[in-house]
Amino acid sequence: MVQINENFLKLKAGYLFPEIARRVSEFSKGNPDADIIRLGIGDVTEPLPLAIVNAMHEAVDEMASRESFHGYGPEQGYSFLRDCIAKYDYQDRGVSVAADEIFVSDGSKCDSGNILDIFGPGNRIAITDPVYPVYVDTNVMAGHTGPADDDGRYGGLVYLPVTEENGFIPQLPSEPVDLIYLCYPNNPTGTVATRETLQQWVDYAKEYGSIILFDAAYEAYIADDDIPHSIYEISGAREVAVEFRSFSKNAGFTGTRCAFTVVPRDVTIPVGDEHVSLRELWNRRQCTKFNGASFVVQKGAAAAYSEEGRGQIRDLVNFYMTNARLLREGLQELGITVYGGENAPYVWLKTPNGLNSWDFFDVLLSKGHLVGTPGSGFGAAGEGYFRLSAFNSRENVEAALERFKLAVAGP
Amino acid sequence: MVQINENFLKLKAGYLFPEIARRVSEFSKGNPDADIIRLGIGDVTEPLPLAIVNAMHEAVDEMASRESFHGYGPEQGYSFLRDCIAKYDYQDRGVSVAADEIFVSDGSKCDSGNILDIFGPGNRIAITDPVYPVYVDTNVMAGHTGPADDDGRYGGLVYLPVTEENGFIPQLPSEPVDLIYLCYPNNPTGTVATRETLQQWVDYAKEYGSIILFDAAYEAYIADDDIPHSIYEISGAREVAVEFRSFSKNAGFTGTRCAFTVVPRDVTIPVGDEHVSLRELWNRRQCTKFNGASFVVQKGAAAAYSEEGRGQIRDLVNFYMTNARLLREGLQELGITVYGGENAPYVWLKTPNGLNSWDFFDVLLSKGHLVGTPGSGFGAAGEGYFRLSAFNSRENVEAALERFKLAVAGP
Known part of the structure; x- marks a missing residue:
């Protein structure tokens, strides 16, 4: 049965x-x-911005002719897009992220749920409260929680309140946690994290061997010069953080569907005497359970980086x-x-x-x-x-x- | 840690x-x-066929104007596509599948892997041998197997050989299994299953409370009139089978990305005193971990059903x-x-x-x-x-x- x-x-x-x-x-x-x-x-x-519309029309025309047709693309995304992301979103801002650490997908919601595939069942999960419900629900579905109480809080999750009282800055957990979800600029509160706050989290993760799942879907909305756009602006983050980004909210792709996840080579997890590369695990997951984002959509996303x-x-x-x-x-x-x-x-x-x-x-x-x-x-x-x-x-x-x-x- | x-x-x-x-x-x-x-x-x-190219151009133009722009679509897919699928792939062939039993996605590879999210860890899995490797690897990743032996066979999986000796017809397993992967027309052997063979499997599944995961990605290639195109042509299948279909191999969508999965309302699984609807579980999984296929791509897929x-x-x-x-x-x-x-x-x-x-x-x-x-x-x-x-x-x-x-x- x-x-x-x-x-x-x-x-x-x-x-x-x-x-x-x-x-x-x-x-x-x-x-x-x-x-x-x-x-x-x-x-x-x-x-959609005109440059993107034009690029998508061109891509559709490429698909209409045998000579320029595209079948299966790389599961990780096309180089023409990964190279743009590495350059414009990271390297030009002085942040070290290589194109082959970037995994293009059809959405950050998918990635932030699917990432749990590569983590084990025994991890202790920290989320802010309030929080984007997908982080919670995907952990419930993966069996990382107990049942919900009357307030809707699930047993086993470590909730970090963000309210007026603490200036919407989550306190470091009083008990060790293994996976930490952070979203900045924040959905739903619209608040941001300073460099100092993020440095505390990275230091915490390094101390306790935790991984930070950093959702930067709203990065384009940062107006203050001193607010980090990426977790990788923080010293040590390349060893402990995965970053999610999306074209949904900057380029208007909520219905067009394109996003990417950064898994740096420096994130390695001890298993017995070995160190397992988290990037390799995610690559294997994506190669096995994903077939790349649509060529036409990736061409549109790449045009977001044209002048x-x-x-x-x-x-x-x-x-x-x-x-x-x-x-x-x-x-x-x-x-x-x-x-x-x-x-x-x-x-x-x-x-x-x-x-x-x-x-x-x-x-x-x-x-x-x-x-x-x-x-x-x-x-x-x-x-x-x-x-x-x-x-x-x-x-x-x-x-x-x-x-x-x-x-x-x-x- | x-x-x-x-x-x-x-x-x-x-x-x-x-x-x-x-x-x-x-x-x-x-x-x-x-x-x-x-x-x-x-x-x-x-x-890509010209009708699809034209539809995708039109869809890109819709995205270029505020009045016709599309943001988030339904996680299950747009009605304009689900209705076409229900009519042309099923109802016009005398097969009972409703539009709201159809879940549009970005690929059958994704769906056939992701479907394991809704099944528990204790299931016994049957696959044919040889087989599309994704069925095996996703079960390994989900912890449903032991390690591989020297032949590459994973402990705990029930392998059903399909070779010249048995005419490429897998024997019913000698021990009860819970999840059964069948792919017809078959990848890799190119063979097909008769109505009688499929009826045996459906009867087996009904007897043992198993679920058949039926991959029909190559359905369009069936030339013989008496070979079923869908598992739902078989009596009783609506109670025990999930069907995967794709636009990859008929409409040339390997790089464009669109597929769908059928989960009939009639599949219910006993849990304690209740019966849980598998369709509801898949719907919840898709709503939580997926954000719908690209609008432009779905418009292209719908054009596959125009005259x-x-x-x-x-x-x-x-x-x-x-x-x-x-x-x-x-x-x-x-x-x-x-x-x-x-x-x-x-x-x-x-x-x-x-x-x-x-x-x-x-x-x-x-x-x-x-x-x-x-x-x-x-x-x-x-x-x-x-x-x-x-x-x-x-x-x-x-x-x-x-x-x-x-x-x-x-x-």
């Missing part, structure tokens, strides 16, 4: 975004004329960051306490009047026809907070602020 | 295709003028099948015993003069400047066999046959 992976049964049924969709759908049924503005899911809204492409992406990021600034300033004018939105496309606000996150969700939806994301959906320590995404049209952002006034000021 | 997944260390270092690449590279160095013809890896060579697209794909499949027939007949004329090549793009030949698979590889390479795949690379029972792929230009196939004559006739 076949057995299922019973760890799946530990997953909480009410996943965040389906629950949001359910409430919005119910509201829409009762209010069919309501023009709802969605600032919930962090999904881009603006078209034209880089300019267009800068404009795109600036556009969303102006949205973030408008949201941030507009909410502050209403007396709402806000975090993030300066080096990240998310604004993390304290719910006014001490409302809990879901109650505030309902108020915003019913009175403002606005959809955001309840902070408690990202973890117990997110209760009393609320996430707004800057991914929208200017018109919608401006309209949303007007509606906020009404919703918050109301009776 | 972090722990790696030590099951990876059980994987045999000399993976098939890298070893082929190494030998070819060494030969090329010594013979820089040799014009090598590759009939090894099963990778398509002809351009124009279906005609162009038929032509493409016929082109490769003519190659297969030429290889088959040409080798037979040389007195070589061949299997496959009638309902599959692979010809599986018995090595002449009792040579072992790798020795024959070396003879073909050195005397004919031809590359094929040694049968033993697919499993111990593949020793003494050799795979040729029909994915090539007509010119190369004809030249390859001439060279075969010289290589086989030589001293």
Whole structure:
């Protein structure tokens, strides 16, 4: 008799975004004329940059002729893309990452889940709270946790709260942990980590033999000169860190699908008398369970590094960051306490009047026809907070602020 | 201290295709003028059908404008594609599969590996021998096997030999198994399964509570009217089978990347007093660890079902099948015993003069400047066999046959 992976049964049924969709759908049924503005899911809204569009058209034409057709590509990604990434994202910034340490994929969500394939079952996992739910759920599915308690916290995970009280800086764990998920600029709080904070984590990982899984999907939104763009700007990180990057939020690839993961050669793990290269393990995993990202998509991603492409992406990021600034300033004018939105496309606000996150969700939806994301959906320590995404049209952002006034000021 | 997944260390270092690449590279160095013809890896060579090229151009243009831009798509795939698959691949052939039982992905290799996420660690796994190596390696990585023996067979796996002696029909296992991998038309042997053979497997699975993982990536190559295209043509299969399909080998998507997996609602697994829906588990896995296939690629895949697209794909499949027939007949004329090549793009030949698979590889390479795949690379029972792929230009196939004559006739 076949057995299922019973760890799946530990997953909480009410996943965040389906629950949001359910409430919005119910509201829409009762209010069919309501023009709802969605600032919930962090999904881009603006078209692909022209340089990328042109490159993808050229790539499609290459596939239309026998002479230039491409079949299976390298599982690790094409050199034309890996070389661009190594140069523009790392080497030109003085960071040592080689092209063959870069693994191109179809998404950071996939990579950050799949990476668990190469780690053993006995690892102790640390995550911040609130956190991007995929880190938690993939560990639950892999059997690295016990069941969830009433707050939704899973047994065996080490939760590191990030709240107003600690300035959104997670404390080093009081007990040794083996895998540490860090996401900067942070989803959902929109906060960033200084060089000093990251150095502490790298030092910790070196001391305890831990691995840092560093999610830098929002790197393009860093505006402050002194905030690191990559974990590899930190001394020693090449020995202890894996970095995830994506074209989703800079080049608008949420529906086009391309990302990459960096696994430096310097990460080696002792097994008996040997040292096993983490890069070799990931390479083997990808060669066995992945067949490379689409050629057409990789050509589009490479165009993001052309001079034209880089300019267009800068404009795109600036556009969303102006949205973030408008949201941030507009909410502050209403007396709402806000975090993030300066080096990240998310604004993390304290719910006014001490409302809990879901109650505030309902108020915003019913009175403002606005959809955001309840902070408690990202973890117990997110209760009393609320996430707004800057991914929208200017018109919608401006309209949303007007509606906020009404919703918050109301009776 | 972090722990790696030590099951990876059980994987045999000399993976098939890298070893082929190494030998070819060494030969090329010594013979820089040799014009090598590759009939090894099963990778398509002809351009994408025009209907698909046009659809992908249109999709890229949609991504270039705010009004028609697509961000995150459904993790399960767009309805425009799932509906086509349900209608043309199943319902129009009288097979009951609903659109919401179809999960679109970026590749069958990924799906056939990732599916293990939803199964537990205690399952007993049956594979044919020879076999597509991904089934084996992903089970090794997941910890479902012991180490390999000298023949490369992993402890704990149930190997079902398919050779000339049993007419390439695997016997039902003598001990109960829980997960059964079947691939028809078969890679590497190019043989097919009759309705009666498949019915035996479905009946077995129903009796023992097993699940059949049915890989139908080469379905488009079935020419005989009485050979089933889908496991769901078999009575009872909707309760016990998962089916993998791909656009790689019919529409030429090896570099474009699109596939799908069917998990019927009728597959439920008892856990305690409950029955867990396998479809729900896979849906949860995909929603958590996958973000949908590229919009542009899905639009291309949907065009494969247009009237124009279906005609162009038929032509493409016929082109490769003519190659297969030429290889088959040409080798037979040389007195070589061949299997496959009638309902599959692979010809599986018995090595002449009792040579072992790798020795024959070396003879073909050195005397004919031809590359094929040694049968033993697919499993111990593949020793003494050799795979040729029909994915090539007509010119190369004809030249390859001439060279075969010289290589086989030589001293």
